[in-house]
Amino acid sequence: MHRSNSEIILDMKNLVVDYETDDGIVHAVNGMNIKLNRKQSLGIVGETGAGKTTTALSILRLIPDPPGVIKNGEIFLEGEDILLYPEAKMRKLRGSYVSMIFQDPMTSLNPVLTVGEQISEVIRVHRKADSEDVIRKAKEMLEVVGIKSDRYNDFPYQFSGGMKQRIVIAMALACYPKLLIADEPTTALDVTIQAQILEVMKDLKEKFDTSLILITHDLGVVAEICDIVSVVYAGSIIEHGTLRDIFKSTKHPYTEGLFNSLPNINARAEFLKPIPGSMPDPTQVYTGCAFYERCKYAVDKCNAVKPPKIWLNDTHYVVCHKYDDIELTQKEVENNGM
């Protein structure tokens, strides 16, 4: 393929997505920037309503419209802005270049088609192959995710939750996509089954050379499978870095709060340290920092002025006034590094 040489798989610039509802405009995504290289896996971490899923759906251009509107931004997949694509071209991309695994395997399969047909369909749509080849390929994919190929003719209801998620993974990888987006792929599953699915995903990512965006609220899952992490709050990234940057030199007060809220299996403390308050109303527009009301370090400036993006090293940035002072020297580092 002509565009296979590029190292950057995805470059999302300043994405803004609103949902225009009767109750007002919901600002779901406010200026999201994501850059993903080949074979990298990015974890997008955040709580309900942070805009994680909306961001993912934008990459596939699957935002329900109305009420969803992409207000601004560009999404480059290997150098081409897909927001300018006609719908027909976009359809060719979905499932072949970018695939998505949805949260709930119970509802993302068609209950009246056999699982084999559902995997075959992906291959038939995207690849020129005769029907025997398609079936052989689909059976091969079943085996790859650890399901015996003689279950090709079974229906989704004959499988358990973990098995269904394996089938969804088989469908998503059937055309060797360059980018796989997994939206909370293990949230609906039990821990022992989650462990199995994470193993499968790790293996396949290596085998198929796929870049991965993993959307989750579970920092434990991120530690398991991702190289880089973006923490999102109220529709934008508030801290981004390598796994080590985020886990070992946590900078943003929200990220810090997330880690403190987790019951730690190794250190037993009597009380947890939760973040006070709850997620902000997404219809609100902020002049300053969206985390202001819940932040224990907040000063007046945080409410008045949008915090800047401050690079702490080549890989790690934080969006917070707490680090304003080191901005100058770090900017130099950034300039030198570029």
Place this chain on the structure above:
Amino acid sequence: MGCNILEVESLTKHFPTPKGLLYAVDNVTFSIKKGKTLGLVGESGCGKTTTGRCILRLLEPTSGKVIFDGKDVTKLRKKQIYLLRKEMQIIFQDPYSSLNPRMTVEGIISEPIKINKLIKNEKDIKKRVDELMDIVGLASRLRRSYPHELDGGRRQRIGVARALSLNPKFIVCDEPVSALDVSIQAQILNMLKELQKELDLTYLFITHDLSVVNHFSDDIAVMYLGKLIEKAPTLQLFENPLHPYTKALLSAIPIVDIDKKKERILIKGEIPSPVNLPDECRFAPRCNYVRDECFEKQPELIEVEPNHFVACPYAKIN
């Protein structure tokens, strides 16, 4: 050392299905001391919620005894159950479906008080509702709100206030935080812990999340396919799990520490159907250490070290 407030003896609940008997809870025995928390842990379908509901007689147990404060709950007649409700309450998993959408916050919290005629005077009821809302950290301006206007954390606080409204001694917490975001989860867990101290409550804490029980419970009981397979004080269970299933369950939790990679024990397959189970170790078909003897009969729960019970004759103490 307090005395046992709750003793569950050989509790069994079978559901008849067209395909045969479904063993939801099978011969489960445990006890909880006053003011303590027992964490009941297991994966979906293991019977932990059914156990909780049988204790409260929200479901009728097939057989077995539930002795609460000296009385056998299973022997109570329909009318006497009202009395029981004042002593034992439940907080449900899903704060989105366990609150009546057509009632205001005030209505939901005061309903148990009215039904049980605990307070008769309207004014005093109002005062009590205010007090309860204050205890669970709900602003009193929300008293006329409807559940749909509130977020998950606040709704779960209503659920807690409702459970507390009758001054119970014992509360079954059925996955009270699994539907909530982590930052909110910690708020609710802290609140439950504080309430326990202040009001001397006893909890049966049902969850699938081992890191939550580790933080929260004094003792832990692990269930698999309707059976209790291991029971121990929390620290002991985490430091020295003995049953192969408990070991796998503990190793499956993704940990947040990136430097501490632990050995993961993957178990084969998934929980089989609980219908018409043969008389063999329930975990045998998935066990990594399975031997022929495991298929001969069901293992009993035996005490292998003080207070540490395990239902596997081959589990070794290190």
